[in-house]
Amino acid sequence: MLPLHPHDPPTIGPYRLFGRLGSDGTAHRYAGGTSGHVSAMIVLLRPGRATDPLFRGEFARRVEALRKLRSPYVCRMVGADTRGAVPWVAFARADEGTLAELLKRSGGGLPGEEFPAVATALAAGLADLHEAGVSVGPLRAEDVLLASDGAMLAGAVSAEPSGEAAEDVRHWALLMSAAAGGAGPPLRFRKVIDGCLHPDPDLRPTSRELVRMITGTGAGRESGPSTVGRRPWRRVLVPVAAVVLAVAAVAATALVAARDESADSADAPETVVADCTEAEGFAPAAEQEADDLEIFSHMAFSPDGDLLVMHTLQDELSVWDWRKGREIARPSTDLDRLAGFGFLPEGCAIAAVVMEPQPRPGEEYPTSIGQEFDLVSGTATGYGNGGSTSGTASERLPAVDGIAVSPDGLIALTGSDAVPGSGVQIVDSGSGETVDTIDSDGGSPVFLDERRLALRNYAGSSDSSGWSITVWDVHTGERLHTVRPVADGVFAPAPGTDEVVYVHGGEVIVWDIVAGHRVDAFDMDEVAELQEPWIRDVVVDPWLGRVYVTWWDSDPEDYDAETESYSGAWDLESGESLLPDGLVPRYVAPHPDGEIVAVETEEAGVRFLDPETWETVGTL
Numbered sequence: 001m002l003p004l005h006p007h008d009p010p011t012i013g014p015y016r017l018f019g020r021l022g023s024d025g026t027a028h029r030y031a032g033g034t035s036g037h038v039s040a041m042i043v044l045l046r047p048g049r050a051t052d053p054l055f056r057g058e059f060a061r062r063v064e065a066l067r068k069l070r071s072p073y074v075c076r077m078v079g080a081d082t083r084g085a086v087p088w089v090a091f092a093r094a095d096e097g098t099l100a101e102l103l104k105r106s107g108g109g110l111p112g113e114e115f116p117a118v119a120t121a122l123a124a125g126l127a128d129l130h131e132a133g134v135s136v137g138p139l140r141a142e143d144v145l146l147a148s149d150g151a152m153l154a155g156a157v158s159a160e161p162s163g164e165a166a167e168d169v170r171h172w173a174l175l176m177s178a179a180a181g182g183a184g185p186p187l188r189f190r191k192v193i194d195g196c197l198h199p200d201p202d203l204r205p206t207s208r209e210l211v212r213m214i215t216g217t218g219a220g221r222e223s224g225p226s227t228v229g230r231r232p233w234r235r236v237l238v239p240v241a242a243v244v245l246a247v248a249a250v251a252a253t254a255l256v257a258a259r260d261e262s263a264d265s266a267d268a269p270e271t272v273v274a275d276c277t278e279a280e281g282f283a284p285a286a287e288q289e290a291d292d293l294e295i296f297s298h299m300a301f302s303p304d305g306d307l308l309v310m311h312t313l314q315d316e317l318s319v320w321d322w323r324k325g326r327e328i329a330r331p332s333t334d335l336d337r338l339a340g341f342g343f344l345p346e347g348c349a350i351a352a353v354v355m356e357p358q359p360r361p362g363e364e365y366p367t368s369i370g371q372e373f374d375l376v377s378g379t380a381t382g383y384g385n386g387g388s389t390s391g392t393a394s395e396r397l398p399a400v401d402g403i404a405v406s407p408d409g410l411i412a413l414t415g416s417d418a419v420p421g422s423g424v425q426i427v428d429s430g431s432g433e434t435v436d437t438i439d440s441d442g443g444s445p446v447f448l449d450e451r452r453l454a455l456r457n458y459a460g461s462s463d464s465s466g467w468s469i470t471v472w473d474v475h476t477g478e479r480l481h482t483v484r485p486v487a488d489g490v491f492a493p494a495p496g497t498d499e500v501v502y503v504h505g506g507e508v509i510v511w512d513i514v515a516g517h518r519v520d521a522f523d524m525d526e527v528a529e530l531q532e533p534w535i536r537d538v539v540v541d542p543w544l545g546r547v548y549v550t551w552w553d554s555d556p557e558d559y560d561a562e563t564e565s566y567s568g569a570w571d572l573e574s575g576e577s578l579l580p581d582g583l584v585p586r587y588v589a590p591h592p593d594g595e596i597v598a599v600e601t602e603e604a605g606v607r608f609l610d611p612e613t614w615e616t617v618g619t620l
Helices: 053-067 099-105 115-131 165-183 187-196 207-215 240-250 525-529
Strands: 015-023 027-033 040-045 077-081 088-092 144-147 150-153 295-301 307-312 317-321 326-329 341-343 349-355 368-374 379-382 402-405 410-419 422-428 434-438 443-447 452-458 467-473 479-483 491-493 499-504 507-512 517-523 533-541 546-553 564-571 587-590 597-600 607-609 616-619
Touching (some): 015 040, 040 053, 053 077, 099 165, 115 187, 295 587, 307 341, 317 349, 349 402, 422 452, 452 491, 491 533, 499 533, 499 546, 546 587
Antiparallel strands (some): 027 040, 040 088, 144 150, 295 307, 307 317, 410 422, 467 479, 499 507, 546 564, 587 597, 607 616
């Protein structure tokens, strides 16, 4: 990493810059972060390219395709601005070495025992990119980031993309042949590589066929989710001829990453767990029985899909390694009943709203506050007022009633009493300091992306039509958009778009907040028969392109009566109703890679369903 040039900006978007990683004819690349350490690689277009309308357009289309991609074999995009004066895109950046560095240390050849994992992971990465409509072009060893169980494509594109999937397969074969060194690739890979190098592109295997030829299954990692062949919602197919313009700017130098360990060298070394399913900081004192596993308000997968987290009826935060059916964490703190939780983008940590153990002086009930639970160290840290947890009058943590986490690690706390006249704090999760405030009394915060925060607002009405959604810029505090009416103020964003999904008038409505118009709507037939439906949850699955809605039938004259649950699922492209008869989930959590759908029904425990057949494939 080189020092910043005097003409380099100190920040790009939410990222502070720490050094320059390189430049080419289209863009500068920087190492940056949001919490005092390097956590991202940012690509900033050169001014000449930023003023070229054709280049900007193709850059934006490529970024949109990468934004929707969720693959364990391709580095993750964590932020972008394609509409500003100078567009940029950011990728997570980790400390693992590259294939080029390994080849240099080993004398030019990939060790035989490591070749299969690297070759398989890169083939699976190509398959995921092709499914998203992105071609890669020539592959270089510098563009491959090594991981404990294989490798990742550190950039989704290269400087000269071929535009043809068959050419990408040939480039994979060329890279793996070179990586094998003088000894050549293992015997079982040689025929596969020869087939990928066939002079007739029509006779080469597709990337999906390549994965199946290598593994016999179509997945690159036996322990991880198979993303090959999954259909991301409204995937962007980038025009081949025009891609060449945008590719260099998002070059394959986008190295993925977690944390710069040297940043905190003065402190005691922190425990690092590469796999969060191994975290033991809040190990449960007793095993959770399936009959006791009843969800109260929220259930969600972690962004990597390895953990399933839920707010149980006992007001506990329960964290599961769902593949092994093992509860790994249960902090001994009561959660606020309706506030929810969010995952921090780095490390194994969850932000949630919890109840203080005792009422504050002069108050009848305990106060709810925001806390972060580090699943590795087993520590809990309060948010607001510098992260103090002392509880003194001058440092008392603010009362909150909602929490949300942005993709770059900002925390939104609603209902805050820390700042007079401001109902929403924006807190840096690294320092715990308040960095911005929003003058709104809205609740149920949801980040639409790194910059936009949506809030649930109530204007006062005798029915659900009094609810609306307001969208705010978290850096300027400016209100950007308002959507109304929204039944019970319950909504969900469609990640990677300007759309939100909500219910009103017996319809599921897809609304473009920027254009200010309805994109689509789906009938909820059963709602028309209900006297006073209450919307429980709206969940969007961007990978499979679905929306799930759950609601109650409630009689306002008899709040103690049993309420019947209803639910529906719709395809966001076709509007087709998807749930089979007899399946009525009360809570739904789609896996981020479309592998399964977790549901909780009136039956005890949590079931995992195949999203295509709706068959039960596992339980907790």
